[in-house]
Amino acid sequence: MTITEVSEKYDVSQDTLRYYERIGLIPRVNRNKSGVRNYTEEDCNWVEFIKCMRSAGLPIEVLIEYVGLFQKGDATIGARRELLTEQRKQLAAKMEDMKKTLERLDYKIEVYEQRVVVKERELKRSED
Amino acid sequence: MTITEVSEKYDVSQDTLRYYERIGLIPRVNRNKSGVRNYTEEDCNWVEFIKCMRSAGLPIEVLIEYVGLFQKGDATIGARRELLTEQRKQLAAKMEDMKKTLERLDYKIEVYEQRVVVKERELKRSED
DNA sequence: ATAAAACTTGGAGTTTACTCTAAGTCAAAC
DNA sequence: GTTTGACTTAGAGTAAACTCCAAGTTTTAT
Numbered sequence: 001m002t003i004t005e006v007s008e009k010y011d012v013s014q015d016t017l018r019y020y021e022r023i024g025l026i027p028r029v030n031r032n033k034s035g036v037r038n039y040t041e042e043d044c045n046w047v048e049f050i051k052c053m054r055s056a057g058l059p060i061e062v063l064i065e066y067v068g069l070f071q072k073g074d075a076t077i078g079a080r081r082e083l084l085t086e087q088r089k090q091l092a093a094k095m096e097d098m099k100k101t102l103e104r105l106d107y108k109i110e111v112y113e114q115r116v117v118v119k120e121r122e123l124k125r126s127e128d
Numbered sequence: 129m130t131i132t133e134v135s136e137k138y139d140v141s142q143d144t145l146r147y148y149e150r151i152g153l154i155p156r157v158n159r160n161k162s163g164v165r166n167y168t169e170e171d172c173n174w175v176e177f178i179k180c181m182r183s184a185g186l187p188i189e190v191l192i193e194y195v196g197l198f199q200k201g202d203a204t205i206g207a208r209r210e211l212l213t214e215q216r217k218q219l220a221a222k223m224e225d226m227k228k229t230l231e232r233l234d235y236k237i238e239v240y241e242q243r244v245v246v247k248e249r250e251l252k253r254s255e256d
Numbered sequence: 257a258t259a260a261a262a263c264t265t266g267g268a269g270t271t272t273a274c275t276c277t278a279a280g281t282c283a284a285a286c
Numbered sequence: 287g288t289t290t291g292a293c294t295t296a297g298a299g300t301a302a303a304c305t306c307c308a309a310g311t312t313t314t315a316t
Contacts, residue, residue: 004262015305018265023303034312036263056229060303077247081240088233095226098219101184105216112209119205132292143275146295151273162282164293188273 001039010047017047024064025050027071057094058087129167138175145175152192153178155199185222186215 007014020026026046029037039047046067053063066083069076135142148154154174157165167175174195181191194211197204 002262013305014263016303019304022266031264034263035265036312052229052232054303056226074243074247077240077243081237081244084233084237084240088230088237091226091230091233095223095230098184098223098226101180102216102219102223104180105212105219109209109212109216112205112212115202115205116209119202130292141275142293144273147274159294162293163295164282182273 001044003037003039006039006044006047009044010051012047012051020047020050023060024067025060027067053087056091058091062087129172131165131167134167134172134175137172138179140175140179148175148178151188152195153188155195181215184219186219190215 001009003014003017006012007017012020017026021029026043029039029043032038050063054060062083066080069080069083129137131142131145134140135145140148145154149157154171157167157171160166178191182188190211194208197208197211
């Protein structure tokens, strides 16, 4: 696949794809004889995986480390598992915080609903 | 309360507190005769609220708008409720995405666990 | 065959959200 | 009474994560 196709498929700009590759956030993509990137299915999977992890807020630095470990082969399986476990923990904690914020928003919205009703009654009274 | 006290209480730097006020992310804090900020309890509540909403990822722009509406008084109650409702929706959607990412991490970790076990067995065999 | 489109690289520029600096004021401690 | 420390402002600087640009291929279409 070309960079255009990958960019469209995963809704990631070409510049971002090149940038991610440059900083090691995805492994290097092979080029054809004239230097043009040819994304394999595995490359695509990396793009999709990184997009997903980034959107959940995993730090770029950590993901670069993960890719680095991956490229070092099977000897790093334990380290990769540990890295993911730590990130999983942090993600779960963040979601807990967000849940509390969500509940707080719900409460605030509820209070506003009531105030809107009060406001409407006031308006109605002033019509009389 | 002084800016130092507020900064310590909510773990937000003094610079950030001034910055938030400057851009209208919290209402203007009153100063004493010599120009020093004196945070009321309401000011503190704003700091805490904004800190919470920001940590959940609500955009600064939107929060500035919310503060602006608040300062316009009761006529904006409906608009404020709508704004919060929209943000609540987006937050819930983001949490849904994060939940999928979390599950994906769980799956990946599980697969890694199995591979670690396989690796250990290999090592054991090579010991014999 | 030549113009237009798509790609390459390295490096500069942008945006967001702070964070720091400089220059100055004011109150309190010694 | 002066120096130390906390505060003020306006504006400059920074880090992260892109995003854009320039100059140069290569491929595609006419």
